[in-house]
Amino acid sequence: MGQTKLGARSPVLEAAVGFALGAVGGCILGATEDPVDKTLSVMTSSGLLKPVIEEVRMVGALGLGTLIGTTALTTAMTSVVAGVILAAAVASVFVATRSCGTSHTDSAGLWASAGLAGAFGTTLSGATLGVAIEWIVKNYGMVGLLWALGIFTVLKPPLHFVFKLLWKQGEACCTLGSADWVREREQIEITELQQRQRVAVQIEQKILTLEKGGNTSGKEHMTTWVAERRQREEIEKKKTESEEAQMEQRTIQDWINTVVVKHVDFLAFSGIPMTVVAIVTSGFGVFGYGGHQSVFIVLLALVAIIAYLLLKSSDFKFWMLVGCMGMLATFVIAMLTLHAGQVVVTTAMKMRAAGQSQSRETISARMNHQSSLEALNTAFFGAKLCQLGLGATVGGPLVRRAAGDSKVIVGAALVAGGLLAGVETLAPVLGEGGKAGALLGVVGAVGVSVGAVAAMAGRWSSWPGTLGTLAGLVIGALGMGKWHIVNIGLQLPVAYVFAMTNPF
Template sequence: MAPTKLGARSPLMEAAVGFALGAVAGCILGATEDPVDETLSVMTTADSLKPVMEEARKVGALGLGALIGATALTTAMTSVVAGVILAAAVASVFVATKSCGASHINSVGLWASAGLAGAFGTTLSGATLGVAIEWIVKNYSMMGLLYALSIFTVLKPPLHFVFKLLWKQGESYCTLGPTFRAREREQIEIIESQQRQRVAVEIEQRILMLEKGGSISGTEQRTLWTTEQRQRVEMERQKMESEEAEIKQRTIQDWINTVVVKYVDFLAFSGIPMTVVAIVTSGFGVFGYGGHQSVFIVLLALVGVIAYLLLNSSDFKFWMLVGCMGMLTTFVIAMLTLHAGQVVVTTAMKMRAAGQGQSRENITARMNHQSSLEALNAAFFVAKLCELGLGATVGGPLVRRAAGEVKVIAGAALVALGLLAGVEVFAPVLGGGGKAGALLGVVGAAGVSVGAAAAVAGRWSSWQGTLGTIAGLVIGALGVGKWHIVNIGLQVPVAYVFAMTNPF
């Protein structure tokens, strides 16, 4: 659907409304900053880093960074897709059971139920994956995480075909709406037939009355004609409303099916490129070549070939774009992890030259610690950007489909705020990994609001409205986020780019 301008307002009014909408989205984005930072601080304490540091020797710095990066991105992608699928299922059931007339399609109930289901599904999925990853690392080390990630990646393509079959079966099973339409059409046809029979009987009665010498007054004729005309108009109106509602119901159901198909494909295939990079990089680390120069050549060649094949595809899809971005991001995280360890070596060499020598064991321990710290910091930040961006790909299209910018922005912000409070309440039960995954889900819900605000910024009829929305978004995020200029300065452009992307 081509984007249309918002309703005509004065430039000053557009700027004020845009600033208010942008501020709502910016405030919920800023509200996620402190909880995420606190969780990351807990994850990077000495006790939490110990399992990761112990495995850094096995897979090497490159393998560690690639593995943690791929795992974090897979968690973010999976949780978003889980939320979208759950929201689509709830919306599909709502459309079918409510017979979805024009009032139902744009009702608060449809978007509220779908939004709550999506946000809850994203948060719950993120918390579940976070708990699972923490358990795997503690019990089976990083190699167990590598095996789990590999198995999950291999199972996703066949499971995606199974899910499509189940979705079609569920869609055919949940056909209350079309059944209702058939009954409604049948009832209208019966009423219309009865009306025709009644008119025919009345005409016959008039003819018999005239034949018997009776007469019908003009007032009585006009009254009868007016009544019949009103009944015919009412019947035509009901038929038109039924046909219009059926068309709208079919349209929104087709859109829901398109969303499900696209996101299931995205979940099934987008993680393959970065998982391949993580497996190859970890393999080199296991055999002791984690930092060898030849590894860079192999990895660059591998990344280049995969990116070329995907980007050069004649049937380019959204999952290919995000798959390439995830693969490149995984590679960058691996480079940052390796660089963090090399910085320790460089510092030790300078200290030795200054006469402050250190033991090899101490240097190795510091390298592993710094590499693990950098891997977790970079991977978690990238996962947060991924979650925010994928949330924006939901909020942007919703606004462009005229779902209501106020409903999407304010609704998503309120849901994210409620989830944020819920995560804090259940933090002792969730643990470190569960809380981290749940917070990623909250960031995804906030991304819906931010993406919607970004889409609104591009739909105003004046530059004042656009600038006002952007200013509200940035000021709200910085103010509530306690002026985390670097973090928010990176998140807002990412959300804008993803909000303008049409994955369908």
């Protein structure tokens, strides 16, 4: 469906409405800043950071950065796709079992049920993956995490084909509901046939009466013909409404199927480039070359080759784009991790020049600590950006499909707020890993609202509406986010770019 302008209003009213809706999306984005920062602070405390520090010597700084970065981004991608698939399944069942109507698009029940299912699925999936990763790291270290990531990546492509077969079977079961359409169409045809037969009998009776020389009452026949015409019009109206509702149902179901197929492909293949990079760099570390300069050269060459092969593909797909972006993000996280350790060395050299010498063991311990700290910080922030962007790719198309700007923006914000409160309440049960994963899921729901705001900003018929929407988004995010200008300043452009991308 092509993008259309919003209904004509005065520029001042457009600016006011846009500012209010933009502020809703911005405020819920800013509201996630403090809980995420607190969770990250606990994760990077000495107790939870210790298992990571112990494994830096095993995989090296570059290996640690790529491994943690890939794990965080894979968690974000998986949880978003899980939420989208659950939402699509609920929407598909809702559409298939819905009673006939002229428009399913405007049905609040459809979008509300799908939105709740998607947000809950994303949050629950994130929490589950967070708990699993925390358990693996504590019990098996980074090598165990590397094995788990590799096995998960290998299993995704075959599971992708299995899921597609299961989805087709489920879709076939849902289409059994089309028997309702058949029964209704048959009932309309029977009613129409009966009406025609009744009119034919009345005409024959009138002809016979005239042939016998009888007298017919014009007023009586006029009343009969008016009633018959009215009934015929009602039959035609019911037939038209049934056809329109059935066509609308098929359109929505086709769109749902497209969304599911694209996201399943995205889940199956987009993580492969990142995982290959993590396995190669971590493998160098396991075999004792974690700190060698050749690892950096191999990493750079590997990223360049994979990106070139994906980008030159004649059949370029959305998962390839996100795969390249995720691989680049992993490379940046690895660079920052390596740089953090080098900063410690540089500082130690300056101290030695000033006469404050430190032992090699102390410098090594500080390097490992700083590298681990940087790896977790940057990986978690990268996962947050990924989650926000992928959520925006859902919110943007929903608005462009005329699902209702205010419904998507406010609905997603309310759901995200409820989930945020629920995660804070269940924090003792979830643990730090589960809470971190669940918060990433909440950020995905926030991304839907922010993406809807971004899409709505481009659909106003005047510049004041667009500028008012963007102003509300920025001010709301900064105000609720305690003026974390750098963090929010990076998140908003990412959400805008993904919201304007149409992966379907």
